[in-house]
Amino acid sequence: MVNAKTRQSTPEYNTTKHVTYVTNRLKILLHYSKYISNSNIPCCNCCGENSHVDFLDIDHIAGKNQMDSEHELIQLDYSSKLRGKGLIHWIIDNNYPDGFQILCHNCNVAKGLIGNNNTCTHETIRLEQTFDDMTAHSSFEL
Ligand SMILES: [Zn+2]
Numbered sequence: 601m602v603n604a605k606t607r608q609s610t611p612e613y614n615t616t617k618h619v620t621y622v623t624n625r626l627k628i629l630l631h632y633s634k635y636i637s638n639s640n641i642p643c644c645n646c647c648g649e650n651s652h653v654d655f656l657d658i659d660h661i662a663g664k665n666q667m668d669s670e671h672e673l674i675q676l677d678y679s680s681k682l683r684g685k686g687l688i689h690w691i692i693d694n695n696y697p698d699g700f701q702i703l704c705h706n707c708n709v710a711k712g713l714i715g716n717n718n719t720c721t722h723e724t725i726r727l728e729q730t731f732d733d734m735t736a737h738s739s740f741e742l
């Protein structure tokens with residue numbers, strides 16, 4: 601007799617579990633890249649990084665903790681404690697709820713830095729450039 605514990609530690613069992621995890625994660629990366637970035641391949645919604653899914657992450661747009669107070673997510677039993685496999689299962693079980701995007705690790709970390717107000721530094725640079733362009737092309741005399 602093989603008991604459940606023995607079965608769960610076999611390489612076959614672990615490989616199957618890992619394949620399920622990778623497949624589910626890829627489904628989520630594809631879904632939000634298509635839905636939010638209009639891209640057929642997984643990519644970062646901020647900088648467009650798309651060279652490999654290992655560089656990408658599922659990001660809570662509003663910030664992890666703010667999402668705990670969002671009514672629609674609370675109804676779906678969302679918790680900021682969900683991460684990794686737990687988060688992946690929750691997203692799929694709840695049919696890809698709004699509130700998530702795909703970011704690369706760089707953008708995700710920059711967005712989470714204290715003082716960045718949940719905005720990636722790229723966004724700040726883009727805003728500055730837009731402002732510079734506007735100033736450069738402005739017909740107003742300063
Ligand atoms: Zn990025």
Ligand SMILES: [Zn+2]
Nearest residue numbers: 646707720722
């Ligand atoms: Zn960025």
